[in-house]
Amino acid sequence: MFGFLQRGQSITRIAFDPPKPAPDRAGLALVLIVRNEARHAAEWARFHALAGVSRFYVYDNGCTDGTIEVLRAALGEALVVMPWNQKLRDGRGHEIHNQVLAYAHATRNFGGRHRWLSYLDVDEFLVPKQADSLPQALAHLGGCRCISLPWHMFGRAGHMQPPAGGVLENYTRRNPDPMSNTRGLRNFKMIVDPCHVTAIKVHAIETDGQTDTCNDRGESFSLTARETRAFYSADHIQLNHYYTRSDAELRAKIARGPNLTTPDADHLRRVLRKVENIEAGEVEDRAALDYLARVTGGRTAGFPAGTPVTG
Template structure:
């Protein structure tokens, strides 16, 4: 089912035999690997449920707080799998997040037209349509799209404010296609029954890395002409408050990395995000436009 591709002491890409699509497959599934996000998981799940997500498939990377209970409250049909592990092929560590994503495609992908793989600090925001499935409908038989990060910083908050993420964090870096290291990256929405290879930020479909933007246009993702957030905007709330940023650093990365290297990488990215910011209310505007702002408040 899976084939591992190795590089530089880590396995970060897994090849997949795509699942056979079910005749009645439909909707969009969100795949999440999570550890101790009790504070924010309810808002995240509530928003995406309101945006039309059909099912959450959640990989529990050792939660010890109320994260899973909050998920079950917001989405009683959530699928939760234990996933606290570190696997190696000899000296090479297998990326646990990529392994979860590949497992989700192979075991659940047959039932859905679309599948996406995001974190609790990432929100998929419909820009014109009332829901994510409606925002994807114009793409026809396109097998996948890449959505650039819109990187949000601390918005001046030293400690967690009341009222949730969307209401309080509205300042982001103005350039989703920035050449600054760590600011330009993508998450993807794919047809799981055409997935042939997985990485965290790149997915191959039909044996090809070719990707499309949310307008259905294709070129190299690195080209500025690829940029679009006309139909779906991917908000990445990288830091939240300063206190939460410090806690994020203390938790460490998904792969085993020296602490000092991890700290430098995170703080360099934060500085780049906050060097210049613009106001972005896309998520709040969608809630107002669809008449749902009262349903998202914590």
């Protein structure tokens, strides 16, 4: 069923036959692979449940800090947990990217139940800009099978230690240019029609054997043209990437290492360079807080503990 293609000494693209659509498929589901994010998991889960996500497929990459229990308390029956603590290689020793493997597994096994599927990390938030929910924000995109959303990269906001409260209220400054050519700043996550997905990478998805993708206005571009400024739109859905959080959490993130085995010095150098670029010329961005204020009647303070789960 799966076909693997290699890049260097790792397998970062997985091809497969798309799932068949269930007759009653509907709604938006999220796929998350996670390891030890108990501090922030509830806020992430409640935000996306509030925004209309109906199912969460969580791949447990060896959590030991109570992350899964936090998610279960926040999401209840909307949560599906898969154990996923592994590093797999093919017969030639090429490492299979565990995150890509999780995305492929979720798409093939669960995608047929849903109209839309997206793949996030706990530091990534899908923010409706005009509509009151993500399904409403996607309603005009029925002709698109793959929607690419550019990262909006948020930095440390001066926090050396984790501040009281949630990520959304404490980190409101980001790099001003989501389409910057600066290495490490411009990238995308996707929302797809899972019943047309034929291959997956972390930041690019093929549908019906093609790499064309839409922006959130529904305009179609080639994968190469996705990199141009003409592609940019966050009119309907903005993808916030809280890459650093506090400096202490950034250092812990570096210590955990990347999804693929990488020499420690290379990983450290790459992350610190990216952080320096993120924090160059930051602008204020309150889109996530504006959304919460709109749909909760202004109850943004204390959101992680105080907002009921819906959806």
